[in-house]
Amino acid sequence: MENIYKNNYKLIITYSIIGILSGFSSFLFIALVNQIISLSISEVMPKEHNYMLFFALIIALFFMTKRLLSEGVIEISQTIFWDIRSYVVKAIIVSPYLKVKNMKDEIYSALTADVANITNASLVIISFTSSVILTISSFIYLWYLSVPLFIISAFIISIGLLGYYFVSKSGNKHFVDVRAIEQKFMHQFDGILSGNKEIKVNREKGEEIFSKGVYPLLKRGKEKNIVAYIGYLNSQLISQVLFYIIVIFILLFVGDFFDVSLGTSISFVFALLFLFSPIVTIMLAIPPLNQGLISYNKLKDLKKKLEYEEFNNSYLNSNNDSPKVFKQVRFENCFYQYLDTSFEVGPFDLTINANEIIFVYGGNGAGKTTFIYMLLNLFTPDKGSIYFKDDEPESSEKVSQLFSPVFSDFYLFDDFYGIKNFDLEKVSSLLKLFELHDKVKIKEGKFSTLDLSAGQRKRLALIVAVLEDRPILVLDEWAADQDPYFRKKFYTEIIHKIVQEENKTIIAITHDDNYYQEADRLFKMDYGKLEEINSENTLQTKNNILT
């Protein structure tokens, strides 16, 4: 996050300087006009002068700086917009699974509201800084023109600005509330997209989600934003009125009272009218700057909560750390406990040897999925150690690189991401083995279609897992969606072929007790405890299960 600002910091500074130059050219224009008016009023206008040249130079400076500024503003806004998006996406890729899973709404809001707010604020900051500088230089000019008029004007303008400051503080509170509402809205929105089928089937469900869940949020968000913006607008209006009052005062009364010449009064009023524009720009910039700041803090907060390491080479290199030839991995005394439900899995010991077929069975909620999430380091074990062949413990991150999973709620990417040695012949033979060769081809390095039945898509997901250059396949109830014919083929033919021909190890969670005999080792998960059904009583247990 800081990097985005560091990278674009120079751009922002450069364009702020151009903004100041651009403002300065307007200031020079008004100062020159002022001088000509003063000289004309006092009838001391020189016959020979270079005003045309000065005006030409000022206008040229104004034109060039304004053009550069417009291009810069577009470049900065686009750079920041896409940089923050890529930052958030990278953060999600490298962050721990549980963090991302639990922070979906915050992530969606970051990608939409926060990115827009920060981009907007970055745009405004350029005109804001140049207006601040311009205001300061105009004040110096006003001081130079007349000290008493300056003190009176500065006093009245300060009252306006002070009022605006308090309004901005209360407006900020509303903006913070709106940002929280945005997150809740994203939660509802995610539900509506994910549960779209359910909503389509049951209209009442959809209507109630809208009326109970979405509409109150929309209403509150709208009301809060209206209150905040109207507050800003009112105090902006009051400041403008104050400004006009100063002008009227100076023109009608103050000049005589302080014995200021007509020429100075007119120059002062001109300069004041010129000052009006940067002050309005500053006022208009405050709400988006406040919103940008709220979003910036939200993104910083998100980064802290996601607890991720920067997306850099060390993240990618950690992938290449897994052993090239897999022989064995040992989990010793591994344990995990959910914080909110206190459900525990383990402590368990498990040795996985190359080319084994391991089945794990157990009732619903017994802890099987949690167990494989621990193997995969989606849930980092709270306790325990993992070893390859020697006694030096390995990091669970490194060990997780051994596995290729097919989850029960798998996701099939539309490209072979992360598969380095893509072998077309191997894919064709796997498509044949999985009886998909009539349905799916390889076109331009991708599967020709993913529009398949649930069971067929799961077959494709397993093909992708086999293609990954990793020695252990982890399957969570893979065969649950397969028809009886293919289920039989899977247990009696496919898994053995994959182990022998693809040199893989298989760990499968399964409820298919008819096929437990196909495993080399059988485990039972019960209330989070993993128990091996050892070879002496395996047959007996298998028989018990079968009868």
Ligand SMILES: Nc1ncnc2c1ncn2[C@@H]1O[C@H](COP(=O)(O)OP(=O)(O)OP(=O)(O)O)[C@@H](O)[C@H]1O
């Ligand atoms: N996200 C979660 N947060 C807290 N506790 C959870 C979470 N997911 C699961 N649990 C707890 O962990 C227990 C084990 O869940 P798990 O998904 O591992 O079971 P399972 O054996 O895979 O069940 P099934 O056969 O139904 O898929 C559950 O009974 C539940 O109490």
